[in-house]
Amino acid sequence: MEKEKWWKKAVVYQIYPRSFYDANGDGIGDLRGIIEKLDYIRDLGANVIWLCPVYKSPMDDNGYDIADYYHIDEAFGTDEDMDELIAEAKKRGIRIIMDLVVNHCSDEHKWFQKAKADPEGPYGKYFYIKKGIDGKAPNNWRSIFGGSAWEPIEGTDYYYLHIFTKKQPDLNWENKELREEIYKMVNWWLDKGIGGFRLDAITYLKKEAGLPSYPADGEDGLVSVAHGALNQPGIEALLREFRDRTYGRRETLTVGETAGLTPETLLSFISLEDGVFSMVFEFSWCQLELKGPNYFWYDRQEWTPEDLKRELFSSHEMAGDRGWFGVCTENHDQPRSIDHYLPREGRNYYGATMLASMYLLLRGTPYVYQGQEIGMRNCAYASMDDYNDVSTHNQYNRALADGFSPEEALRLVQLESRDNARTPFQWDDTENAGFTTGKPWLKVNPNYTGLNAAQEERDEDSVLTWYKKMIGLRLHSQWSELISEGTFAPAYREEKNLIAYRRRFEGKALLVLCNMQPEERELKLSAAYRQVIADNYKEAAFAGNTVCLRPYEVLIAEEA
Incomplete structure (x- = not known):
């Protein structure tokens, strides 16, 4: 019997836990804070929560560097808190999907600690570890966050590959023992009752055989890692095995963060009949203002709504009736959509509600990022000292190295920083926007006194009210079947x-x-x-x- 595709009738609410709600006053959002706010999410109309990483982590990349896949980081609470969250969400008709980061782990994970101690041993084969060439890195790949994608292992001739930060060593999916460890962990979480996974950076799993160098594309002598590590031939076979051994056996929602997909490969990932995942995010129009393949924040280009329309329509026509997308205009890696997609004169109630309807009624499963539903905005900090995001600091330093002044580099950061989306949720107009009774881990946007959830809940003409109306139209109206199936x-x-x-x-x-x-x-x-x-x-x-x-x-x- 065909498994139920319940996620076609879902609206997903994405939570960045560190910034959502702090229940214990330490300045960091936590699982108990999410439990306290489940009724808010239910009342919005969402029936799925995507939870950004809460696993044990040194937090070099805010949890996307996992040191232990089986336990909750103490900053967010306890393993028992996670069990309670799953149970309390279920009582309200809400499923939990977790962020799954398996392209890489933390350099503090026990696997990598054993690999460093014995690079030629069994755990060394869990990673990409190679000897340097004449005292230099094995190839000239540039990490996504800047600099060489290789880091030396101290006291040896060996280097390890990291597509992202040096504290995120890439896992070697060619190794069967590694894959078995991943499958065991994924099934363990599914047995606990979660509804699926968002799969982070999943199209980087497969690397080109031999890890060759390529002609440099920058003055640093390096080349975008995408040439040898993004959507490589053979990745589909790896992912199909992954699916068939884990989530494919159950009625789950899986959504891939899949940079680099081509029109030729798209349907194999999102086919309603035999896709690798339930859906992938449609990101083709998320960075129109930046030039590929490096997407340096200073390498900008002009764009118009016609460009957005072209990309949006092209993707949906390619998917047709056979494929399915996760649709969104915001997430934890992008600036706020009002500032990102609208000119200054459109950054108001009408622009915010127009953008909301534009994507909430598309074919696919819509994702609402925390704060988007109240129209939260970018926050331009006055100093780099106020920014936490590792990518932001790398992009700032890259701009300085390429000749931009500190003032120019800061302005680019203010436009593009991932911290724009990570400022604490604005619950009300009390101190720290009602997010915490302590000192928030990241400064609250000062506009919270006039822009917050409590105020919008009282206003029949607020952005929040419009989101509730559109979600209700999608899920609980005479048009629901047309919107989900049409x-x-x-x-x-x-x-x-x-x-x-x-x-x-x-x-x-x-x-x-x-x-x-x-x-x-x-x-x-x-x-x-x-x-x-x-x-x-x-x-x-x-x-x-x-x-x-x-x-x-x-x-x-x-x-x-």
């Missing part, structure tokens, strides 16, 4: 700065119109409409079959 087709594609699409199912059709510009526009509809389902200006401005769309208006209508 087809997707672009509409009015030739209209500049308009993102429009149709969702169709069993003879019914919804039209979604998003005016992504600060000017009004008139649009003559090609088909009659039966009724307006929702409009962020409350009432649509129709004159016959022509509608006037106001700045950043979203109109959702049933077509005849």
Whole structure:
């Protein structure tokens, strides 16, 4: 019997635990804080929580460097707290999916400690460990966070590979013993009752045989690690074994962070019939302002809503009716969407609600990142001392090394830092935004006195109210089956700065119109409409079959 694809009728709420809610006053969000706020998530309408890493970790990359996959880090609570969270969420009809980081682990994991002690021994084969060449690294790959992707093992001629920070050694998935350890751990968590996993950096698992050097693409003499470590031939076979030995045996949600997918390989990852995962995140339009393949924050380019529309439509047309996406406009690695996608004149209620509807009604499973539902904004700290994120400091130093002034480099950081999304959740207008009674681990955005959840819960015309309305439309309305099962087709594609699409199912059709510009526009509809389902200006401005769309208006209508 075919397994139930329950995740097609899900809305996922992503929690970055360190910044969500601090229940014990130490300045760090924790599992007990999440338990206390489960009713808020239920009332929003989400029925799945994606929990960023809470495993034991030295926190070099805020938990994405795991030292023990089986235990909770004491900063977040106890193993018993995790069990209680799973149980309490279940009582409210909410499933928990965990972040799974298996491209790499922490250099403090017992496997790596044993590998360093004996690089040629069995645990040395769990990692990519090679002797240097003439006292230099084995190849010229550049880590994603900057600098060589190789770090010497002190007191030896050996180096180990790290695609990310030097405290995140890459695991060697060619090693069968390593794979068996991973499968055992994954099944252990599934047995505890979690609903699935978000798989971090999963398309980096397979490395090119021989780990060759490539021509340098920067003045540092290094080359993007993507050439030899991103979406390499053979990765699908590894991932299919992974699936078949673990989550593929159960009714789980799995979503891949899958940089580097090509049109030719996309469906093998997201096919509703035999995909490696339930879905992958659709990221093609998340860094339009940066040039690949390195995406240095200073290597910028202009973009328009037409570029966003092109990428969005292209991906969804490639997926068609056979594939499934995880759709989002924010996460813990991106700036806040209001600042990221909207010009200054659109950073308001209308722009925020238009963006929300644009992605919440797409074909796929939508993800809401904590604070997005109240319209949280970027936070431009005045000093690099205020930034915590390791990637931010690496990008800042990279900009300085390439000739930018400290002021210029700081401005780039203010625009792009991952800490923009990691400032503490703004619960109310009390001290520290109600996040903690202690000193917050990261400074609270000072705009919290006028932008917080408590205030928006009292306001019928708030961004939070609109999110609840859109999630309700998706999950609990006469349109729910159409939105979860219906087809997707672009509409009015030739209209500049308009993102429009149709969702169709069993003879019914919804039209979604998003005016992504600060000017009004008139649009003559090609088909009659039966009724307006929702409009962020409350009432649509129709004159016959022509509608006037106001700045950043979203109109959702049933077509005849």
